[in-house]
Amino acid sequence: MCGISFLFDPSRPVGDLARCMNQSLARMAHRGPDDHGIWHSGNVFLGHRRLSIIDLSASRQPMVDPAGRYVLSFNGEIYNYEELRRALEGDWAFCSSGDTEVLLAGLAVEGVRFIERMEGMWAFALWDEHEQQLLLCRDRMGKKPLYFQVGKESFFCSSELPSLSCLSDHPWHEDLDSTADYLRYGYYLPGTTAYREVSEVLPGHYLEWRRGQSFRQQPFWSMPLTVWQETKQEAACRLRQLFIQAVRKRLVADVEVGAFLSGGVDSSLVVSIMTRELGVRVKTFTIGFRESSYDESPFAQQVAEHCSTDHHVELLEDWGRQQLIDLVLNNIGQPFADSSLLPTTLVSKVAAGHVKVALSGDGGDELFSGYQRYQARAILRWYTRLPRLLRQGAGRLIRKLPEPMQHHSRSILKKAHLFQDIIDRMQWENPYVAPVLYSKQMFCRLFPDLEGKGHRPPGLPEQCQPDDIQQMMIADALIYLPQDILVKVDRASMACSLETRAPFLDSEVIGLAFSLPRSWHRHGLTGKRMLRYSFQNLLPSSIWQRRKQGFGVPIHKWFRKELGTELEELLLTTDSPVNGGAVRELLLQHRQGQRDHGYRLWSIYIYLLWQKIDACS
Numbered sequence: 001m002c003g004i005s006f007l008f009d010p011s012r013p014v015g016d017l018a019r020c021m022n023q024s025l026a027r028m029a030h031r032g033p034d035d036h037g038i039w040h041s042g043n044v045f046l047g048h049r050r051l052s053i054i055d056l057s058a059s060r061q062p063m064v065d066p067a068g069r070y071v072l073s074f075n076g077e078i079y080n081y082e083e084l085r086r087a088l089e090g091d092w093a094f095c096s097s098g099d100t101e102v103l104l105a106g107l108a109v110e111g112v113r114f115i116e117r118m119e120g121m122w123a124f125a126l127w128d129e130h131e132q133q134l135l136l137c138r139d140r141m142g143k144k145p146l147y148f149q150v151g152k153e154s155f156f157c158s159s160e161l162p163s164l165s166c167l168s169d170h171p172w173h174e175d176l177d178s179t180a181d182y183l184r185y186g187y188y189l190p191g192t193t194a195y196r197e198v199s200e201v202l203p204g205h206y207l208e209w210r211r212g213q214s215f216r217q218q219p220f221w222s223m224p225l226t227v228w229q230e231t232k233q234e235a236a237c238r239l240r241q242l243f244i245q246a247v248r249k250r251l252v253a254d255v256e257v258g259a260f261l262s263g264g265v266d267s268s269l270v271v272s273i274m275t276r277e278l279g280v281r282v283k284t285f286t287i288g289f290r291e292s293s294y295d296e297s298p299f300a301q302q303v304a305e306h307c308s309t310d311h312h313v314e315l316l317e318d319w320g321r322q323q324l325i326d327l328v329l330n331n332i333g334q335p336f337a338d339s340s341l342l343p344t345t346l347v348s349k350v351a352a353g354h355v356k357v358a359l360s361g362d363g364g365d366e367l368f369s370g371y372q373r374y375q376a377r378a379i380l381r382w383y384t385r386l387p388r389l390l391r392q393g394a395g396r397l398i399r400k401l402p403e404p405m406q407h408h409s410r411s412i413l414k415k416a417h418l419f420q421d422i423i424d425r426m427q428w429e430n431p432y433v434a435p436v437l438y439s440k441q442m443f444c445r446l447f448p449d450l451e452g453k454g455h456r457p458p459g460l461p462e463q464c465q466p467d468d469i470q471q472m473m474i475a476d477a478l479i480y481l482p483q484d485i486l487v488k489v490d491r492a493s494m495a496c497s498l499e500t501r502a503p504f505l506d507s508e509v510i511g512l513a514f515s516l517p518r519s520w521h522r523h524g525l526t527g528k529r530m531l532r533y534s535f536q537n538l539l540p541s542s543i544w545q546r547r548k549q550g551f552g553v554p555i556h557k558w559f560r561k562e563l564g565t566e567l568e569e570l571l572l573t574t575d576s577p578v579n580g581g582a583v584r585e586l587l588l589q590h591r592q593g594q595r596d597h598g599y600r601l602w603s604i605y606i607y608l609l610w611q612k613i614d615a616c617s
């Protein structure tokens with residue numbers, strides 16, 4: 001993919017601004033190792049790092065229109081650019097064959113209305129030299145990142161926080177409301193960052209800023225929530241048509257396209273369509289673990305053989321502390337608690353050794369009801385009807401039994417403990433925004449200074465009496481997906497200079513998925529029923545029938561060893577709103593095998609590690 005930066009500051013000399021822009025682009029060289037460019041006019045600078053995918057020899061950026069009015073720095077892919085180009089040819093004399101000039105032409109000719117006709121993933125900055133106005137925009141689901149900072153007279157933006165920090169002329173300060181969000185969910189809410197001074201352009205929005213005025217941010221898209229009026233069979237035919245088309249569109253490139261293959265339904269379905277429907281001989285990539293309960297590589301191998309792919313497997317033996325620090329410091333720039341960032345980076349590194357683009361199955365769980373928390377919510381409906389004393393007794397019994405440390409897919413007792421966690425969090429997850437890491441009581445004990453802090457999540461639509469599982473799916477698509485899954489995949493893949501594409505996030509697929517009755521997606525305890533109904537012939541029955549596992553990491557082992565000791569040291573040496581005594585109690589329970597607090601300890605460890613790094617930088 002690519003990286004973009006914009007800088008305007010009339011208070012600093014042009015030479016200082018040029019130096020800052022060069023530092024910003026150098027800080028995100030991993031996003032675009034093939035080329036870089038800078039355009040400037042007075043105190044306005046626009047920069048670009050390029051990973052060449054389409055029109056390899058041309059389409060250099062920043063790109064200037066023939067009249068010299070508009071300057072564009074673009075990160076992303078527009079999959080329907082050829083169709084859009086044909087519609088613009090009467091108004092524009094094209095000089096290149098890529099999608100960048102199509103975007104420039106569309107914005108110059110039609111303005112922001114053009115964005116609504118784009119299909120793809122993007123973040124871009126367009127400077128209007130005549131009007132002295134900046135236009136920023138992110139794609140519908142927020143697959144491509146874009147952060148910004150507004151001063152009294154200045155404006156900065158960049159694809160990554162560490163790169164943005166190179167443009168700023170003063171230090172940033174932690175936002176404790178954002179800290180509360182992070183410790184509650186494991187990531188930051190849309191539009192926010194760890195810092196008071198820095199914001200994120202919202203997914204599905206464009207932002208306009210003019211010199212001497214405040215910025216204005218407007219949505220160009222909202223989650224489509226129409227109701228499907230035809231039969232289930234007709235819906236299946238439509239889904240099959242749209243999804244195969246979505247995969248085909250994401251194969252457009254002037255370089256080889258591979259695919260991630262975990263062995264789960266979503267990535268397996270993408271690979272099967274590539275090979276069995278579209279006839280592509282594809283390279284596939286997966287990560288394995290020595291601990292069998294976390295290892296999905298045998299399932300990935302089964303799909304690879306079924307689809308006759310050129311399959312590559314790498315074993316994650318252990319984690320590298322320095323690698324983690326590099327990811328937090330140089331790529332994400334703020335705490336991020338999803339431990340699968342590590343294997344995602346490793347599989348991206350493996351893929352980047354063979355291809356420049358990889359397709360993924362991201363979005364399938366949110367759109368088609370794949371997460372086990374949806375199953376738990378269905379069970380919870382039944383469970384809450386039981387007598388209160390019976391429920392309390394069952395809860396006490398479960399908590400008396402030591403919680404297994406193995407993956408939940410291999411242990412009924414582990415599932416029981418996780419279900420009890422959901423019961424403990426139930427009041428705090430109503431209304432549902434995203435899964436929280438702690439019960440309210442535990443959160444207040446661990447982080448007493450953050451009680452009552454946090455941001456209100458933006459962008460959740462008001463519903464017409466949806467059932468609670470449908471509401472969870474919508475919230476996960478608008479909060480959890482862009483703030484966790486897509487951040488993880490973007491930063492991990494771009495750290496390895498690899499572009500990833502997600503066919504499930506095609507706008508027409510999203511619209512269809514959320515128009516269908518929830519009962520078509522999930523019945524009883526089984527999810528993804530609509531996917532199976534539509535594509536059953538493309539995958540072996542063992543893949544459809546296997547238990548949902550996810551891309552887990554055995555962090556529970558790490559906290560019983562040196563990572564637990566390091567956490568204790570961070571608690572003693574870091575000034576933070578974390579109650580060290582309460583965290584040490586969790587760590588003791590974890591080490592003694594009473595409870596598996598691995599993912600909670602990990603979120604606190606990452607936060608304290610970031611604080612230490614941030615204080616020293």
